[in-house]
Amino acid sequence: MSSFQGFSISEEEKDNHSKEIGGQVDTKEEINDYIAHHLKDAHDFHLFSYTSDSGERKHVGFSLPVIIWSSKGLVSFMSSEFHHDDAGHTIVEKNGLKFTKIHSKIYELDANATAVSFDDEHHATNAHKVLDFSITKSVFGILIAGLLMFLGFFSLAKGYKKGAIPTGIGRVLEPLVIYVRDEIARPNIGEKKYKKFMPYLLTVFFFIWILNLIGLTPLGFNVTGQIAITVCLALFTLVIYMTNGSKDFWAHTLWMPGVPYILRPVLAFLELVGFILIKPFSLLVRLFANITAGHSVVMGIAALMILLKAQFGTAGATGISFFLTLFLMVIEVLVAFLQAFIFTMLSALFIGMAVEEHDHAHDH
Amino acid sequence: MDIFNDFSIGLFAMQAFILIVLIFLLGKFAWKPILNAIEGREEGIKDALEAAENAKKEMQNLQADNDRLLKEARAEREAMLKEAREIKDKMISDSKEQAQLEGDKIIKQAQAAIEGEKKAALADIKNQVGSLSVEIAEKVIKEQLSDKDKQLKLVEGLLGDIKLN
Numbered sequence: 074m075s076s077f078q079g080f081s082i083s084e085e086e087k088d089n090h091s092k093e094i095g096g097q098v099d100t101k102e103e104i105n106d107y108i109a110h111h112l113k114d115a116h117d118f119h120l121f122s123y124t125s126d127s128g129e130r131k132h133v134g135f136s137l138p139v140i141i142w143s144s145k146g147l148v149s150f151m152s153s154e155f156h157h158d159d160a161g162h163t164i165v166e167k168n169g170l171k172f173t174k175i176h177s178k179i180y181e182l183d184a185n186a187t188a189v190s191f192d193d194e195h196h197a198t199n200a201h202k203v204l205d206f207s208i209t210k211s212v213f214g215i216l217i218a219g220l221l222m223f224l225g226f227f228s229l230a231k232g233y234k235k236g237a238i239p240t241g242i243g244r245v246l247e248p249l250v251i252y253v254r255d256e257i258a259r260p261n262i263g264e265k266k267y268k269k270f271m272p273y274l275l276t277v278f279f280f281i282w283i284l285n286l287i288g289l290t291p292l293g294f295n296v297t298g299q300i301a302i303t304v305c306l307a308l309f310t311l312v313i314y315m316t317n318g319s320k321d322f323w324a325h326t327l328w329m330p331g332v333p334y335i336l337r338p339v340l341a342f343l344e345l346v347g348f349i350l351i352k353p354f355s356l357l358v359r360l361f362a363n364i365t366a367g368h369s370v371v372m373g374i375a376a377l378m379i380l381l382k383a384q385f386g387t388a389g390a391t392g393i394s395f396f397l398t399l400f401l402m403v404i405e406v407l408v409a410f411l412q413a414f415i416f417t418m419l420s421a422l423f424i425g426m427a428v429e430e431h432d433h434a435h436d437h
Numbered sequence: 438m439d440i441f442n443d444f445s446i447g448l449f450a451m452q453a454f455i456l457i458v459l460i461f462l463l464g465k466f467a468w469k470p471i472l473n474a475i476e477g478r479e480e481g482i483k484d485a486l487e488a489a490e491n492a493k494k495e496m497q498n499l500q501a502d503n504d505r506l507l508k509e510a511r512a513e514r515e516a517m518l519k520e521a522r523e524i525k526d527k528m529i530s531d532s533k534e535q536a537q538l539e540g541d542k543i544i545k546q547a548q549a550a551i552e553g554e555k556k557a558a559l560a561d562i563k564n565q566v567g568s569l570s571v572e573i574a575e576k577v578i579k580e581q582l583s584d585k586d587k588q589l590k591l592v593e594g595l596l597g598d599i600k601l602n
Contacts, residue, residue: 113443114445114448141447178445204446204447205445205446205447205448206447206450206451207447208451209445209448211448211452212448212451212452212455215451215452215455216455219455219458219459222459222463222467223462223463223467226463226467226468226471227466227467229467229471230466230467230470230471230474233470233471233474237474237477237478237481238478247471247475250468250471250472250475251475254472254475268472271468271472272460272463272464272468272469273460275463275468276456276459276460276463276464276468280456280459299443299445299448300443300444301443301444301445301446301448301449301452302448302449302452304444304449305449305452305453305456306452306456308453309453309456
């Protein structure tokens with residue numbers, strides 16, 4: 074696997090497929106496609122495109138490594154080999170296998186196929202999806218977030234060796250750490266047990282928050298809007314609170330005391346469904362939906378610049394779209410924090426429910 | 438948008454792996470030392486506040502002690518001064534009394550001495566008067582012996598007249 078290629082400008086003929094991503098975006102359909110494409114993960118890092126004076130469409134960005142588990146084992150190559158194609162036109166041959174990319178998914182072509190054929194619903198008929206462990210844009214974003222967290226918090230941790238009061242970036246980070254501890258972990262999990270869960274809660278809080286914020290930059294990340302990411306986060310919370318459940322928690326979940334015996338299995342079923350399905354589902358959907366909706370709306374409003382050009386002229390449409398987008402971005406900055414807070418808060422709440430020990434001398 | 442078609446197992450796996458690594462590394466090298474440091478600092482602040490409170494109380498106690506000591510010292514000084522004054526007065530009155538007694542004694546002694554002297558002087562005078570009388574009597578007798586009987590009667594008459602005191 075070679076290292077990132079650095080910035081490269083690749084050229085593509087304008088008439089090739091102006092409807093494909095990277096072409097000029099003018100119509101409503103193109104805007105919808107563009108937004109949908111942005112919300113998806115991507116295999117290369119695309120910053121922006123423009124049309125040069127000679128009429129050529131230029132893309133600025135860099136390619137990322139593609140790592141896939143094919144029928145012949147692990148295969149890797151740089152995403153630049155797809156030449157920004159996302160419709161299954163470009164076939165990459167590696168290890169005697171043929172790969173192509175359709176809507177941000179990598180397909181392995183059947184042994185004797187030379188080109189992808191589609192059925193009526195635009196599903197590939199002679200190719201199948203492969204397990205894709207590529208360093209996609211989202212993975213790249215996760216790595217950046219991880220790196221930022223390492224840099225920030227290692228320096229904060231190191232700062233305490235010099236003195237009790239942090240300096241530099243630590244001054245900003247320390248109150249946030251204390252905030253997570255005092256406002257999220259302590260009240261929800263309880264004074265006795267909160268310490269054990271601090272690493273998870275802190276990591277998840279800053280992870281989501283940083284990724285939400287990176288998502289608001291023009292770099293075009295949409296990591297916390299990937300369903301796989303939120304499913305993973307919710308599953309972590311699920312595993313943590315299920316494996317740390319106290320005796321009381323299981324007793325109350327599976328065989329609720331103080332209730333007629335006939336109702337107990339019903340309650341146990343409802344409780345289990347609540348803890349195993351509903352709670353994680355609410356976690357993963359809330360984060361996914363909020364971030365996805367935020368990105369869609371911001372991009373939609375930004376697209377007013379194009380859509381209202383006919384009515385208000387270039388300057389008018391740009392002005393309207395600029396102020397609306399600015400307004401939305403301010404809200405999104407709040408949402409970025411809020412969603413990180415809510416996810417961590419609810420995780421702490423669920424963990425708190427599971428580890429709680431009832432005082433039988435007083436209730437029931 | 439087809440959410441389930443969008444779900445990428447690869448991305449899920451990468452995320453799970455990276456998240457575990459993040460939790461582990463940050464937990465070990467960042468969260469633990471950071472939380473320990475913050476807790477230590479909070480503990481330190483709490484202790485320092487308590488110590489300050491204690492010091493304040495101690496100061497107040499000391500102040501009270503000082504005030505009490507000062508009052509006691511003042512009272513003691515008063516008492517000592519009073520005592521000294523009393524002692525002085527007593528000494529003065531004592532010495533006065535002593536002097537009086539001594540004086541009285543001296544006077545008495547002087548009086549006794551004077552009395553003695555006086556008695557001695559009187560005795561002496563008596564003796565001298567006696568001897569003078571004897572001498573006078575000798576002379577008278579020598580002259581009057583001629584008329585011996587008459588003279589003797591006269592002497593006797595004279596002696597009888599001279600009454601001493």
